[in-house]
Amino acid sequence: GWVSGQRGASFLDLLLVTHTDITLGSLLLTLAGLAALTGVLTGGFLLDCTGRPHLMMAGAMLLNAVFSGVIPKCTAFPLMAALYFLAFFAFANFEVVTVSHQAKIWSSGGGAYMQGLFFCYALGAILSPLATQPFLAADNNRSSKTQETSASNDYLSDHAEYLTLSADTESEAGNDDRLSFYEQNQAAHDLVRSFNDSAVGYQLTTTMEIASTPVVTDDNVEAVIVTGNDDTRVFYAYLMTSVLCFSSGLLLLMLLRFPVTGSQKPEKTHPGREGKRTGRESLPLLVVCVTLACVYFSFSGCISFPDFLMTFVVKELGWSKTSGAHVTSVFWVGLAVGRLSGVGLVRVMSPARIITCCLLALLTSLLAMLLAALFRAHWAVWVSAAAVGLSVAVLFPTGLSYTHQRVSRLTGRLTGVIIATPTLTSMLNPLLVAHLMTQYDGVCYVYVYLAETSLGAVAFVVLHAVSAKSAMTTQTDTNQPEAECETGFIDGTGV
Template structure:
């Protein structure tokens, strides 16, 4: 006896859909002939549409290559993915130049290391200010125009920095660079999560995006090095160690720079006057001019997208998407917003502190040489890059909250292992422990963004700004606290602080996991009630 349409609806399916063994509904997907035939497809043109019982959203099961061949929309997504990644690489590239160029900037402005810390402080203050600014303007301005302006301003400011001989101008230039970078960061984050959406491809793309940022940050110091001032022979070894420790990662931070510089030079007031004695003017402007030119080139495709897109359409899309996901009470959703803010601050503080103070900890507590300590820091950031590259494939196999919880727990295990090996003065254990921390650390942030975008609220404008402001807030406060604890109590507070922050991050991810379960149960209950009525 054949089933009628009524039978289909009783089983919770739509007419014409076939229930598969995996619990999904399938229907044939027919593609018309290009020659305008009768619409009857060849056998090889038949695809299957998979409809999830939970979401009810059809998904065509095609490979990416097949979609690129037949879908103009997919090809456009791929182009946008490349352009957004290029913009993020510009941000990583210019940020990666700060470390190796730091000493030349001191020479240009005639300041010492202590005063030069204002460059980095103003840069990160600008990043926070830029993130806040972008949160207010992102829904009111065409997103491609934001890309054009922020990239262009960022590139121009980078080109001007080597010519700022006055200290105040240098601080102001880094502040403006940070503001434009903060606006660009929000635009990149908001656009990156929307290109492929909350899908496996979207999760993989976020990992690839983070990896591209790290790669550009690692390559930038090598491109900058030929244009740096050459030191006197007696100080050449110090400079090489300093530069290596400053540029080990694209995440070059203020605390990292100041920690390593303090290790190499004790008399900062005399250093500036003797280190570059009898040298010619700095050629740093060449490296920065190249970076400026690359940034302006990257901005050109966004100009094209701006003129081809409808400004009103882009704004409407953003305004209609700023809604929480699911039907849970608003109190739970706002509490979860606080939770993700705490997580963002804690994990970034741990990340920046671990990379920034690791060299100082190894030299002062473990009595390593500065070169070995710098090499260990390089291993950490290369391990982080490996984690991000591996995450491109891992995110297809695990859910975001499960993967993040596993990564946080692995970080805790690695940090505890490093503490134990530090107490035992086991050098080999230290090397293995930092790898155990670095690899999962590279996965956490992109997976976190995926979870927020899929389970809590779409990451647009103010949401992206909120996450970046909280992350930079944690990164700026932690160096002061860790430095005070290490100086006044024990150097082991480096390990204690990182373990505490990783523990806080794990608790936050556990709360995300509980929230996800509650959200899924509420959706299942809602679906059952709908079927009854």
């Protein structure tokens, strides 16, 4: 949770370290999604082959500690991208092995523990942005849509030609003075190009900042340029992450010496259910495709929504990075509250009703954030960010339970495919969101997730209709009435 929460909070400062813009920097988040996809599949395969979960967990956590500690020191973007991929590849290996092994230890009586595990994930994601914020760079490149940046842009564009003429017609000046005028003129032109190259005006050159408004008079030219933006101390935030991962890896190594095993209790079976499950083992291709589409679109907000949340509020709304870190934590607070409430919610409502309510709440929350951004209602952004986190909190675990009940028994292969599918969001959304925010408007960030959630809701309706028809067919063939709602596949908790 700490690692995931830090990813979005430190994104802008990693761009400063490598001197890249948002479009190119979004490849970091895409690589994180690709690493998660390959890490989940590789980790599950290696676990089946080796049968050494403790060793794999410890090794993955220690590798993550090493890579996390050196990522902010890479000024070359290709090197940072490579280490970023390796760090999240190790992270994904740790995640899949941990969840699989803990489910084996806790068996059918560990539903509440599994919910507690998801809550700890959210708790780490809450604290991480708050701990990262003091080490972020100063808010020198606030939103381009503020009046100050627009005025600077217009001023430099209007006076660039004047600077050139002034330097060329300064006949009384000596060679040294001419050189000084030339350097000032060249620096001014560089600034104009850095402003004009950004389609919406907020991709400033990260190695230069305007320290004060240039003063141009009939007698002289004064252009004050400062090479700042190197004041980021994000390395110390990643160093904290490295220390936490290293200490966790050492604790996991202790499990090699003192292994933990669970009592293997036989799973409860109910008469008549085996026949129903057997009838669904051979899934129609349409059901599989709609299931994956529903998972991909409905759960995208839970995975990649906070990655660009700080970038959105800083660049589009003109907030400070401190406020951006806080609103990111507010999202994770909503997620944590939702995870806790899910423990009791799955016992009184069916998975289908929970998913329906969550999707409606998610659509409403995203629409509220869109209106808040358009009308600059900053207080509503805080409320809608918490509401988005609350709405997506139980979607994924409840979706697994729904698939287990209505579509097919969750075999290891099907579970791996379902878990790996949402990682495609982390690969594609950063590229799409960064391109739209750069070429059009920062509000496109909200439009993307609103569109994906809408498509996910439609996919879920189709999935529910197809699974209901399949259930009726199975009921007719077996002459066994199907219960309207079964309990979750892990102690009824819907995990």
